[in-house]
Amino acid sequence: MGSTITEKILREHCKNKSASAGDFIMVDIDKCMANDITAPIAINVFNEIRSEKNVDVFDSKKIILIPDHFTPNKDVASAIQSKILREFAMRHNIVNYFEVGRGGIEHCLIPEKGLVSPGDVFIGADSHTCTYGALGAFATGVGSTDLGVAMASGKCWLKIPESIKFIFSGKLGEWVSGKDLILYTIGMIGVDGASYKSMELSGDVISKLSMANRFTICNMAIEAGAKNGIIAPDKVTNSYLESSGFALGKNFQSDKNAEYIDIIEIECDKIESQVALPHSPANVKSITEVSKMNIEVDQVVIGSCTNGRIEDLRITAKILKNKKIKPNLRCIIIPGTQETYLKAIKEGLIEILVKAGAIVSTPTCGPCLGGHMGILGEGERVISTTNRNFKGRMGHISSEIYLASPAVAAFSAIKGYITSPQLK
Helix, strand or coil: CECCHHHHHHHHCCCCCCCCCCCEEEEECCEEEEECCCHHHHHHHHHHHHHHHCCCCCCCCCEEEECCCCCCCCCHHHHHHHHHHHHHHHHCCCCEECCCCCCECHHHHHHHCCCCCCCCEEEECCHHHHHHHHHCCEEEECCHHHHHHHHHHCEEEEECCEEEEEEEECCCCCCCCHHHHHHHHHHHHCCCCCCCEEEEEECHHHHCCCHHHHHHHHHCHHHHCCCEEECCCCHHHHHHHHHHCCCCCCCCCCCCCECCCEEEEEECCCCCCEEECCCCCCCEEEHHHHHCCCCECCEEEECHHHHCCHHHHHHHHHHHCCCCCCCCCEEEECCCEHHHHHHHHHCCHHHHHHHHCCEECCCCCHHHHCCCCCCECCCCEEEECCCCCCCCCCECCCCEEEECCHHHHHHHHHHCECCCHHHC
């Protein structure tokens, strides 16, 4: 029996060269990452190990620290968290420390900086680390304790996940994006449909998707319970890496006779834009169904590690150009990185967004996790391009979060209720 891409990558990074799905292994990691929420805990763990074993960080070039969740610091507590990060980075000469103003949202920034490559094993103390599977890497979230150990040892203990193969065929309709495909998939299999599994995403539709759309899909693999989401490297991957001046990495591919616990085929021709209703990413309905509900919203958020890339801002600006956001509705746009922000300025996108009545924020996770930059009040509704809509996630416990693509969010900002350019 052949092997999946996930099995091959993990086998390459451990001593057991015959390891397969279900086996527990100790892997050598290529990179590890933490943010202003998770790093302070990991640093405490590292300091305990250091005092006991007299070790330093395993490699100052392979540890990535990015303050992005409660930054720019929203209060004294968040300032203390960031200070811990900053001082640790300086003390241990961490090369890839990205201070506010020089970085961005971690899962947008890391691929942009070429810090992850095909075939890598990448762990991060953040559940959406699975984003980098879009480049053909094994990328997964871990706890802060595991991250602290990894910073000292360069290793991580895990079980090789079984794989589910998803084959997307057909042709996407206008305005239908990677966000719609992953919402549709989660709606179909549920939030535990891929629990501790590898979601291997393939098919003609995937092969034609941009890297931005691929990052969005893999970013939300965790919302189906997956250990990782992964797309095998192809011409689109190589073009993205080459155009950015990055290494192509190792091109692992699943064998034709690889073993999967399930193979799910999804015909995309009739998939419309999708919306996840409160309070689960699996509570998904088509835009046609949702538009009939006349759901008015108080706030629109476009950005985050899921949809904060330049492609997302271009779509948003295309829809908002020469239009006005509905009065009494707040529209918050958050570029994923400083480089994305600068590109948007140069292309005139920011001017379009501001003239439409939106506020454009510095890169931050902010409202996604109910941190700052757009907290919801009692009974308020938001349509957001973020990745989770749990009760109270973005503010008051009685508020409601609707997840959608940038196209749906932007058009809804104009209309004041959830709808889509498809339904004009």
